[in-house]
Amino acid sequence: MSELTFEQMLEESCKTIHSGEVVEGTVIDVKPDEIIINIGYKADGILTRSEYTNEPGVDLTTVVKPGDSMEVKVLKVNDGEGQVLLTYKRLAAEKGNKRIEEAFNNQEVLKATVAQVLDGGLSVVVEEVRIFIPASLVSDTFEKDLSKYAGQEIEFVITEYNPKRRRYIGNRKVLVAAKKEELQKELFARISEGDVVEGTVKNVTDFGAFIDLGGADGLLHISEMSWGRVENPKKVFKVGDTLNVLVKEISGTKIALSLKFADANPWKNAAEKYAVGNVVTGKVARMTDFGAFVELEAGVDALLHVSQISKDHVEKPSDALKVGDEVTAKVVDFNEEDKKISLSVKALLAPEAEEKEEVEQDVVSVDIDSVIAEQE
Numbered sequence: 447m448s449e450l451t452f453e454q455m456l457e458e459s460c461k462t463i464h465s466g467e468v469v470e471g472t473v474i475d476v477k478p479d480e481i482i483i484n485i486g487y488k489a490d491g492i493l494t495r496s497e498y499t500n501e502p503g504v505d506l507t508t509v510v511k512p513g514d515s516m517e518v519k520v521l522k523v524n525d526g527e528g529q530v531l532l533t534y535k536r537l538a539a540e541k542g543n544k545r546i547e548e549a550f551n552n553q554e555v556l557k558a559t560v561a562q563v564l565d566g567g568l569s570v571v572v573e574e575v576r577i578f579i580p581a582s583l584v585s586d587t588f589e590k591d592l593s594k595y596a597g598q599e600i601e602f603v604i605t606e607y608n609p610k611r612r613r614y615i616g617n618r619k620v621l622v623a624a625k626k627e628e629l630q631k632e633l634f635a636r637i638s639e640g641d642v643v644e645g646t647v648k649n650v651t652d653f654g655a656f657i658d659l660g661g662a663d664g665l666l667h668i669s670e671m672s673w674g675r676v677e678n679p680k681k682v683f684k685v686g687d688t689l690n691v692l693v694k695e696i697s698g699t700k701i702a703l704s705l706k707f708a709d710a711n712p713w714k715n716a717a718e719k720y721a722v723g724n725v726v727t728g729k730v731a732r733m734t735d736f737g738a739f740v741e742l743e744a745g746v747d748a749l750l751h752v753s754q755i756s757k758d759h760v761e762k763p764s765d766a767l768k769v770g771d772e773v774t775a776k777v778v779d780f781n782e783e784d785k786k787i788s789l790s791v792k793a794l795l796a797p798e799a800e801e802k803e804e805v806e807q808d809v810v811s812v813d814i815d816s817v818i819a820e821q822e
Contacts, residue, residue, distance in 0.1 A: 463487050463530070465520050468537060473514045478505045483516060489530050493518060497533040500574070535574050542573030543609050550607035555621065558602075560595045568595055570602070570616065577604070579616040586623040626661065630699070633661030637701075639693050645703075647687040650680050657691055657703055664701035666691060671705055673712050673745030675731065712745040713785060720746070720777050720787050725794065730771045738763045740773050740789060748787035750775060757792050 471485035481493040519537040558570035567580040606615035645657035695702040728740040737751040779788035
C-alpha cells in the first residue's frame with residue numbers, strides 16, 4: 447500500500463463543491479474591491495465587489511472584516527487560474543425574491559430606505575431586490591417633486607410581483623390613504639362645533655386657507671380670518687404656520703373654521719363706545735359715490751355720508767378725502783342689530799357757528815319771501 451502525498455491527503459480532506467452550490471465560509475482577507483473567503487476547499491473563494499452588491503463604489507473593507515462568517519454561492523469552481531468565484535448578491539437576491547413573494551402574498555407592510563429618486567417614482571432595495579414605487583403610488587395626492595423622499599425610510603406594500611421579468615412594484619399610496627382615514631375617524635370623534643383646535647396651515651389661496659387638523663383639512667375662509675378686513679390671505683398666513691382655530695361648522699367631512707372668537711368681537715362693547723353723540727376717530731378704509739367708510743377699529747366700520755363730510759357742499763367724497771385719511775367725527779346714528787354706525791363731521795361744528803349758519807339761512811329766507819311778495 448503506497449503512502450499518500452501531502453497534496454493528495456489535503457485534496458481528500460477538502461470537500462467537493464459544485465457550481466450553484468451554497469456554502470459557508472470565513473473571511474480571511476478584505477481589499478476595497480475583493481474579499482477572500484476560506485470555504486473549506488483546496489482553493490479559497492474570491493468574492494468581487496460586483497458580486498457582493500449592485501451599489502457602485504462600495505469599499506468592501508467598510509462592510510466586512512477578517513473572521514466574519516459569510517454564506518455565499520459558487521459561481522465557478524475554477525476560473526481558469528485555480529480560483530473559486532463566489533457571489534453574495536445573487537444568493538441574497540434569491541432569498542430576497544422569496545421574501546418579496548411572501549410579502550406580496552400576505553400583503554405585508556415593508557420598510558426600506560429610498561435608494562434613488564427617479565423621474566417616474568422612487569426606488570428602494572429590500573434584501574438585494576430593487577422595488578419601484580411609481581410617482582402615482584407614492585402618496586394619495588400628486589407630488590411633482592419627490593426629492594424630499596431621498597434617503598427617507600418609507601413603508602409600502604407589494605402590489606405587483608413578477609420575478610421572471612424582475613418587475614416588483616411597491617405601493618405607498620394605499621397605506622397613506624388608510625392612515626388618513628383612520629386619523630379622520632379619530633378627529634371627527636373628538637371634535638364638535640364650537641371647539642378650539644390646533645392646526646397647521648397647509649395651503650393658502652385667494653379665498654382662504656386650508657388648515658391640517660391632523661386627519662382632515664378645514665377651510666378658514668377669508669371672511670373668517672379676522673373681525674377686521676383681510677384683503678389678501680397670502681400676506682397674513684404662510685404654509686407651516688400653527689394656529690388655534692374655532693370649529694364653526696361640521697358638514698359631513700367638511701369643516702368650516704374661524705378666527706373670529708366671541709371674546710374678541712369688537713361689537714361686544716360697541717354700544718357704549720359708539721353711542722350717539724360720542725366723538726370718535728378712525729381712518730378712511732374705502733370710498734363710494736355716496737360717502738366714505740371709516741374704520742374705527744378692526745371689524746367696526748362707520749359710514750360718513752357725503753352730505754356730512756363738511757359744512758360746505760361736497761360733490762363726491764374723493765373731493766375731500768382719500769383712503770388712509772384720519773377723520774374725527776360725531777356718532778349720529780348707531781344700529782347694533784344691523785351693525786351700522788353713521789358719522790358726521792358737520793355735527794362737530796361749534797354751536798356758535800351752527801347758530802350763525804341758521805341765522806344766515808333765516809335772512810336769506812326772509813329776503814326771498816320779500817321778493818316774492820313784491821312781485822305779487
